[in-house]
Amino acid sequence: MKQFLPTFILVVVMTAFVEILNSMGSWDAQLIPPASTILGTIIENKDSFFSAFWDTLKLSAQSLLLSFALGFTLAIVFSLNDWVKRAVFPLAIFFQTVPIIAIAPLLVIYLGYGPQTILASAVFVSIFPILANTLVGLDTINKNLLELFKVYKRSPLQTLIYLKIPGSYHFIFSGLKISSGLAVIGVVAGEFVAGGGLGSLIDTSRTQQRIDLVFAALIGLAFIGLWQIMLLNVINSLITRWRPFKL
Amino acid sequence: MLELKNAGKRYSSRWLFQNLNLQVPTGEFISILGPSGCGKSTLLRILAELDTLTEGQLTQPATTTPGFVFQESCLLPWLTVSENVAIGISTKNLTPSEKSDQIEKILKTVKLKESAFLFPHQLSGGMKMRVSIARALINNKSILFLDEPFAALDDFIRFELQEELLEYWKQHKMTVFFVTHSVTESVFLSQKLWLFPQGDQHQFQELDLRKTATNVRMYRQSPEYFKLVTEISDRLRGKA
Numbered sequence: 001m002k003q004f005l006p007t008f009i010l011v012v013v014m015t016a017f018v019e020i021l022n023s024m025g026s027w028d029a030q031l032i033p034p035a036s037t038i039l040g041t042i043i044e045n046k047d048s049f050f051s052a053f054w055d056t057l058k059l060s061a062q063s064l065l066l067s068f069a070l071g072f073t074l075a076i077v078f079s080l081n082d083w084v085k086r087a088v089f090p091l092a093i094f095f096q097t098v099p100i101i102a103i104a105p106l107l108v109i110y111l112g113y114g115p116q117t118i119l120a121s122a123v124f125v126s127i128f129p130i131l132a133n134t135l136v137g138l139d140t141i142n143k144n145l146l147e148l149f150k151v152y153k154r155s156p157l158q159t160l161i162y163l164k165i166p167g168s169y170h171f172i173f174s175g176l177k178i179s180s181g182l183a184v185i186g187v188v189a190g191e192f193v194a195g196g197g198l199g200s201l202i203d204t205s206r207t208q209q210r211i212d213l214v215f216a217a218l219i220g221l222a223f224i225g226l227w228q229i230m231l232l233n234v235i236n237s238l239i240t241r242w243r244p245f246k247l
Numbered sequence: 248m249l250e251l252k253n254a255g256k257r258y259s260s261r262w263l264f265q266n267l268n269l270q271v272p273t274g275e276f277i278s279i280l281g282p283s284g285c286g287k288s289t290l291l292r293i294l295a296e297l298d299t300l301t302e303g304q305l306t307q308p309a310t311t312t313p314g315f316v317f318q319e320s321c322l323l324p325w326l327t328v329s330e331n332v333a334i335g336i337s338t339k340n341l342t343p344s345e346k347s348d349q350i351e352k353i354l355k356t357v358k359l360k361e362s363a364f365l366f367p368h369q370l371s372g373g374m375k376m377r378v379s380i381a382r383a384l385i386n387n388k389s390i391l392f393l394d395e396p397f398a399a400l401d402d403f404i405r406f407e408l409q410e411e412l413l414e415y416w417k418q419h420k421m422t423v424f425f426v427t428h429s430v431t432e433s434v435f436l437s438q439k440l441w442l443f444p445q446g447d448q449h450q451f452q453e454l455d456l457r458k459t460a461t462n463v464r465m466y467r468q469s470p471e472y473f474k475l476v477t478e479i480s481d482r483l484r485g486k487a
Contacts, residue, residue: 144317147297151315151392152337162334166325243325244366 033212038219041212049201053220056187056197059115060224063122064183068176070123071130078131079138079164080156089135096128100186104193113194121190126179133175137168169245173236180228184221198224248272249294249390249422254303256289263289264443264451265302273308273389274420276413278433280483281443288394290441291426295392308390312337314383316396320375322367328354328378329363335382353385356415373404380408384415390422397432406467409435413463430483434475435467444485452482 015035021027022034029037042049074092078085104121111117141164149159191199198217205213239245248270255265263286271277279287292298293305295315314335322331329350336346354360357377367375376396383391397405413436416423427433433440434456442452456475460466 142321144319144321145323147292148315148317148321148334150297151295151313152334163323166323169325244368245325 030211033215037212038215041210042216045213045216049216049220052196052198052201052217053224055115056184056191056199056221057224057227059118059122059190059197060183060187060228063119063126063187064176064180064228066119067123067126067179067183068130071127071175071179072134072172074127075131075134075138076160076165078135080160085135092128092131095124100125100189101192104189107190108193115194115196117194118187118190118196118199121194122183122186125186125189126182129178129182130172130175133171133178134168137171138164140171141167166243166245169239173232177229177232180232181225184225184228188221248306249308250304250306252304252306254293254300254305256286256293256298257301262301267303267451269441269453271422273422275439276416276423276425276437277439277441278425278427278437279441279443280427280430280433280479282483283428285443287426287428287441287443291392291394291424294424311390312386312388314385314388314391316376316379316383316391316393318395318398320367320372320379322375322378324367327364327366328359328370331367331378332381332385335385335388338386349385353381356384357381357411373400373408376400376404376408380412387419388421391424393423393425395426395428398427398429405432410463412436417463430476430480431467434472434479440479442479442482444483454479454482 018027018032018034019036022029022036027034033041074088078089100121103124104117107117107120107124111120138160145163145167146159149163154162187197188199188202191197192203198220202214202217205211205217250271251267251269254267254269256263257265279290281287289298293300295313296305296307323334326334329347332350332353333346336349341349350363351360354363357380359374359377359381362370362374367378370378380396383393397408400408409432423437425433425436438456438458440452440454440456442454444450444452458466458471458475460469460471466472
């Protein structure tokens with residue numbers, strides 16, 4: 001936790017500075033509301049805010065899990081079959097370059113309003129880092145180790161399970177961490193068009209010029225992102241304490 | 248018996264070796280000696296069926312259980328010493344207790360019994376190489392391929408491991424192919440040498456060392472050892 005101390009101090013100082021300027025009347029609270037105003041807004045709208053917060057948190061975690069399951073499985077399929085990889089992977093790269101905000105309206109047409117569209121939007125955005133990182137990990141295993149498994153007559157499946165997957169651990173985990181941030185972005189983009197959650201709260205607050213609610217929602221999103229990264233770090237440290245994965 | 252017939256290996260337009268005709272009876276300790284880039288590791292990889300010949304034919308004995316040791320220890324960092332050694336067990340249908348008996352026995356041989364549950368990052372360079380050797384030896388391997396396994400170790404550990412390997416080979420008499428660029432190492436360890444002399448790689452030579460000494464530890468001080476080292480160094484430089 002020591003490493004976050006300078007950031008924590010900076011945030012506290014900036015918050016206090018804005019509060020002091022606001023109390024002196026030298027701060028435009030309409031543009032950037034001080035922390036006390038944002039906190040007051042959250043308390044005032046606690047039911048709707050926390051309901052939206054929970055919806056976004058839940059969908060973000062679900063989409064991250066789904067992206068992991070799909071991205072990891074696809075990477076395994078690609079690593080086992082080069083033809084499938086060469087056929088599908090360029091398409092994955094192509095779709096990665098299309099902005100989600102341009103795709104989201106299409107998803108509403110195909111899937112309707114509701115969580116399924118939001119999940120699809122988030123998975124669309126967050127699957128690629130897991131897929132790409134896992135593939136890099138599986139394809140960059142030490143040549144000597146691969147030959148060792150060949151000498152000892154291990155099957156491709158045994159090599160995959162006992163060498164390639166554990167040897168790709170750090171690549172997979174890095175992909176997961178990148179995807180965790182992208183999953184939040186994908187959920188918000190989905191909520192903008194499909195409704196619900198903090199994304200919808202931001203959209204409606206914008207039309208009502210409720211800057212304080214927009215900031216409250218932004219802080220909520222930041223917490224979701226941080227929570228996911230912290231949870232992943234805890235899981236990572238538990239796993240690497242059990243087995244020192246590194247190649 | 249392992250046999251190479253009219254064997255040749257070419258990389259783009261360069262032949263590493265050509266027209267090799269060799270027969271290796273079971274139980275020989277052969278060192279493949281030559282300067283860097285001469286093709287000795289390639290030949291080893293071909294013998295271990297990790298690479299293929301450009302021309303000619305390799306015939307392996309009907310049943311072989313090979314073990315391989317690389318220059319690096321090549322251990323899986325997420326597995327303990329025991330688990331790393333277990334990778335070398337190629338016999339199917341062993342019960343868990345038979346497996347653990349074999350692991351315990353081989354770890355005792357390489358003096359690592361107390362380190363069975365340590366991870367590779369907790370071991371020294373010499374200990375890692377011992378694990379790698381144990382992985383290659385376990386399960387009574389009939390043929391052993393070693394690709395400069397001691398090159399990265401200090402003299403003290405290297406001499407110790409050379410002596411232990413030689414003792415083990417004398418007891419078990421498996422066929423050993425040992426790649427090295429060290430003349431002293433090859434003379435100390437092997438019964439037969441395959442030489443790739445400097446400058447003219449096509450002039451492959453096979454030498455039977457016909458060693459008379461029986462004491463492994465004293466052999467390094469013997470006149471026979473010095474005589475062979477001088478003779479082979481001259482051959483490598485193309486003087487003989």
